[in-house]
Amino acid sequence: MKFGHFDDKAKEYVITTPHTPQPWINYLGSNDFFSLISNTCGGYSFYKDAKLLRITRYRYNNIPVDSNGKYYYINDDGVIWNPGTMPSGTETDTYECRHGLGYSRFHSSKNNLEADLLAFVPVDAACEINCLTLKNNSDVAKNVSLFSYVEFCLWNAVDDSTNFQRNLSIGEVEVHGSTIYHKTEYRERRRHYSFFTVNAPVQNFDTSRDEFLGAGNGNAFPEAVRRKKCSNSIASGWYPIAAHQIDLTLAPGEEKTFVFMLGYCENPADNKWEAPNVIRKAPAKALIERFDTAEKAMAAFAELKTYWETLLARFAVTSSNEHVDRMANIWNQYQCMVTFNMSRSASYYESGTGRGMGFRDSCQDLLGFVHLIPERARERIIDIASTQFPDGSAYHQYQPLTKQGNLDVGSGFNDDPLWLIAAVSAYLKETGDYGILDEPVPFDCKKGSEVPLFEHLNKSFHYTATHLGPHKLPLIGRADWNDCLNLNCFSSEPGESFQTTGPSEGPVAESVFIAAMFVQYGKEFKEICLRTGHEDLAKEAESAVADMYQAVLDAGWDGEWFLRAYDSQSAKVGSKECEEGKIYIEPQGFCVMAEIGKEEGLAEKALDSVHKHLETKYGIMILQPAYTRYHLELGEISSYPPGYKENAGIFCHNNPWISIAEAVLGRGDLAFDVYRKICPSYIEEISDVHRTEPYIYSQMVAGADAARFGEAKNSWLTGTAAWTFVNLSQALLGIQPEYDGLAVNPCLPKNFGGLKIKRRYRDAEYYIDIRKPDGVEKGVAWMEVDGKKIAGNQIPLIPGKKEYHVTVQMG
């Protein structure tokens, strides 16, 4: 069952009912100012950091679900409704929500009054613009009262939802004309404020929530809207809001457009005030002036469209498969941008108050983003590496506003360091910018500790190389990629962190997964060493990688698949010897990606075991059999009910690893089948089962053991986006950035058909025509560049050349 459809031409998903199984959301904002917006206009805004600079208030886990946002109420002759239908819940005569790239558009009508609401964040301004057009389609004049409504968050989202003793006394606003300024805490330490304005005179306004809603009411039918009159309230403590009242008359056929703007401004510390207790409004006025007519607003919207057209044009495929084209050209790249911007910080499942940016997460997100805006990837790499410790270990998370490592979670996730190598090698392959390796980067953000970025990679590599266990496999620490496999914790008390209670490392528990990472990214490190004149290091790396390869063969193979780990007692995890959790997905995917056991025939066996034991119609489960009881020695993984999350859920993030691994083996049908099963566009039809947005990936789909098999959770912010784009663009469609140029090596189903790809790479455009005879899954028979055959499948880089026309014959 579907609740909408793709509009590929407009690059939009069109939702045709407000009653989606979950709120289906979109992200607005490209740089600093971000908003989440649902298909019923729920959501919130923040500047840079969803925890520390939350601009509007949202209530997670509320009923009705998703019950705060930027709302417009229309009172048309006593009938109160909203363009997105919420919060009044009034059913409209027509309804449509179009989620596009960085904007959302709502089109609805009631009693021949038509509303069109366009919400977007301009590319280069710290504000959200809402263009609202009302049109009278009836044959009589209409007198309509229009009300806007946003509820301010008192900045720090954690304090805002806990420290009521203080909060209820500190709310402050100023009102000037149609602009309502929110200035809570500005009197002391803040020098930023927000404002909500409209480009029209207002009859009345409200800034006190209780005055606008009516004390004790919800926001479905505010008292001010019912009685068609705001009371010009000035909030003093309690709950500051901004609400405008605009009374308008529309002749038959007439339409009027209003431009609302929610903005964020900062003042210099020494120039905060216009007068005692009057905030300096110059920056707000300048911002308002930029977008204070419909024309200016629509120009900004056109600029946003161009921004996205330009970005997405960096990778464009034309094939006979609409799902592939749609995901590759629009939605997968779009989600990669969002995950890059947000890491795991703010979604409808991540409250934006806890995790900040993940070290491992952000490094992986970058893999799917680096081709879009390499300059921002570069900056991010420096930010991430700056939180690393001098011994190569890393803070697991850092706060986006301060860029400081997060002490609460700390360090000891032993896969973290290697992801930095993954990110940097992807950046180098995309850009050829070896200069980044010379950038001075501190440890733990401490001034004076800077060393070249290359040294950080070296530290990363050697951290793993020198932290080995009894089987010469890497020590797992608090956890590796699977945060819930906690082999050094043994927590028996509620409330303890499964990850940070107990020793951070432990001298015995080892990870086969990190071993595979080490082989994979150790090879990249070696390449980087070679290309930067560190030959001794390269040799050392090569030898360490070879040793690790052997260690995996010696101690990491279970007969039919790769082991997952050894626990703190050196007992096997993910082995046929185990009572539960006999086979895990991660080492199968990553070992084969690293080509471990490919020659020895183990790789194929491992993937066959994945299909045999872990595959379902909705994707590949993380492990089997599910843990039916808590295993003290394994930790959080066994705390989940069977079929959910890391306990045998379909953890989408590592499904592409299997797909890539299949591509390594050249099994195109199998590789694509894995891709297809979790691909949003493919499973749009079962939106009633899947329940999350059908245009983007979710973190997890409930596995076969679960009561709710097939139901997805935690949509949007997931490493799945980046890894699937790596899989789709590089492993399946075969466009592979290498250190010395673009290689082409597709792996596709036998009957996929030919395809054309346009790729922007190192300041040149590549037009690649891939011819694929039926029956072929992988292999390049020959390749022509600008009409000339070349050896191999890598397009030679020619300095200054702006266009490459490439023909690839598979076979």
Added chain:
Amino acid sequence: MKFGHFDDKAKEYVITTPHTPQPWINYLGSNDFFSLISNTCGGYSFYKDAKLLRITRYRYNNIPVDSNGKYYYINDDGVIWNPGTMPSGTETDTYECRHGLGYSRFHSSKNNLEADLLAFVPVDAACEINCLTLKNNSDVAKNVSLFSYVEFCLWNAVDDSTNFQRNLSIGEVEVHGSTIYHKTEYRERRRHYSFFTVNAPVQNFDTSRDEFLGAGNGNAFPEAVRRKKCSNSIASGWYPIAAHQIDLTLAPGEEKTFVFMLGYCENPADNKWEAPNVIRKAPAKALIERFDTAEKAMAAFAELKTYWETLLARFAVTSSNEHVDRMANIWNQYQCMVTFNMSRSASYYESGTGRGMGFRDSCQDLLGFVHLIPERARERIIDIASTQFPDGSAYHQYQPLTKQGNLDVGSGFNDDPLWLIAAVSAYLKETGDYGILDEPVPFDCKKGSEVPLFEHLNKSFHYTATHLGPHKLPLIGRADWNDCLNLNCFSSEPGESFQTTGPSEGPVAESVFIAAMFVQYGKEFKEICLRTGHEDLAKEAESAVADMYQAVLDAGWDGEWFLRAYDSQSAKVGSKECEEGKIYIEPQGFCVMAEIGKEEGLAEKALDSVHKHLETKYGIMILQPAYTRYHLELGEISSYPPGYKENAGIFCHNNPWISIAEAVLGRGDLAFDVYRKICPSYIEEISDVHRTEPYIYSQMVAGADAARFGEAKNSWLTGTAAWTFVNLSQALLGIQPEYDGLAVNPCLPKNFGGLKIKRRYRDAEYYIDIRKPDGVEKGVAWMEVDGKKIAGNQIPLIPGKKEYHVTVQMG
């Protein structure tokens, strides 16, 4: 304007409309299991610790306000309503909420169907009982569907409201008969569960919130209630709830009663399961069996009533002033019990997730509680002292479940140690139990560090005595009683704690307030030393107190009032020399309480200045003039808008200090006037202005500088309760426990009239008849005990004597 009235006979406040200015709440529970319940049935339950063992889910700061609770829905021929009117909001034909001592009772009717709902927590059981009676007052039979509804919290209230990535996958329940068990996280580390049951067969049930409410709905009109059918859903993740469906037919005049119970159970760690994944239900069954008929439930209710009658009988006054009698005999004592139980942890303004028990708070709360259940006060003293550090300083807060000090807030509030002396001296005066001083009590909860409690007092005293500044006044540390006066912080960045950023002590900033405390409680320490054979220490204490007294005279007097402090630059705080914040309330109250400057004529001058500069019609403000801008050197106090909280709000907590101080000077009219202005019963008439519950104290009333002058905030959990009871019972009514017996020394208005007091003290009953000629404010002319005149005004203790009949003639 009033929204109800007192029923003194029933010891209830009767609320006659659901539309109170704020939710007006009550507390259920005496020992371990607690519920908050509002006049529209909102609220939540927890076991021992509102953060760590939250049983039902509540959403703070929500709209509609107070929108979760234990709800009963009645569908009577399509009309859906609730006994407390919420959450449907359906107006009933009649409505009444009676908040009593440990119970709340709702009586309402709609369309001739009458509902009576009684909610209470039995004295000695970990459950809340809800007796619901439905009666058909019409002359035709009614077919009614009754639904219950509670939403479970996933135990840790902080995780519950933030960690959705995990939470949405872990919810688990079991259902057996009419009992719904909530067992989330039991599979791993928990060995406790909760349950919701009813003593009748149910037609259907629901445990999945979305199934019961309908996806996307609020809880006003659940889908199951509308269609009169629950769907027997078994929650798997998402939002576990418990809802029963009972269909019943009521003949004309017929009534039926149902007993619902929300219970909490623990199992031994090694006996958690009946079968794999089936929780052991024996404790639940035993608990259910205790209250599974209306008769059993009403017997438990009668026991609760007796419990409270017995407690309150320990202090009972009969005067000609109904306000005094009502507050002293019922509500002030009741609030003292609640503050003792909760400290500042869980109210409708304290989310129960942050502060735990305060060291200073709990010590003060105990002053108003110790006469009720001295045994529990004793236990609390040991708990508090156990968190003290070996140098005498103290954790500022500790967690009630674990009883461990809270590291987040840490130490350095330099008044904390002295409050321990205050609490212990009050305990000794009440009980004469010097044995407590020999109890072994650890430091920082560390086993092996135990020393006798007396040593903790000694450490407390010497901590202050040895941490003096340039004027020989005590160093203030992070803050003293006024958490917002931060003289060692200088925070200029948002998000920093005003208290814990910066040095904890600082070698310069001093507190006149702590100096007064030192004089006051130093005298008590000396007394304790004398009575326990520590004569040298007593001498030392006496001399240190004398030095401090002199230091206050030398450096703490500003000419017309006492200074508040010296800041980190030794500049005066609370002085005529200051631009803002010239006079503070705290040192005036505490210095005079400690009799500093009484002989020298300064005390009277100081109090006169209070009346002149700080008094308003709604009470005495904390300082004047309000700070109009942020003072970096003063900290949080200047961050509040003028008139709110510590920035010139009427902080009720220290109003009784002024009243007591006036009593010290013998000015009965003035003392009582201060008492009267913030007394709930006196200001019931202005409930529309005051807005919080008219039967209990709030922390703060907005001051004269505020837009909302007279509006109260943070009701219930405030030191005001204890201090007002100390003021009323000891300073005004004059019943003063001393080390060697009960003294009588009233200080009352000239025209107050005589009064009779019954007091239980050290296992005896005291019947005290106070005769007071008009015009007298203070002074005891003579006193008779059992018909015999005695010297002085202290009743000699006679071992074994069970009754004292005392006549006191003022004059």
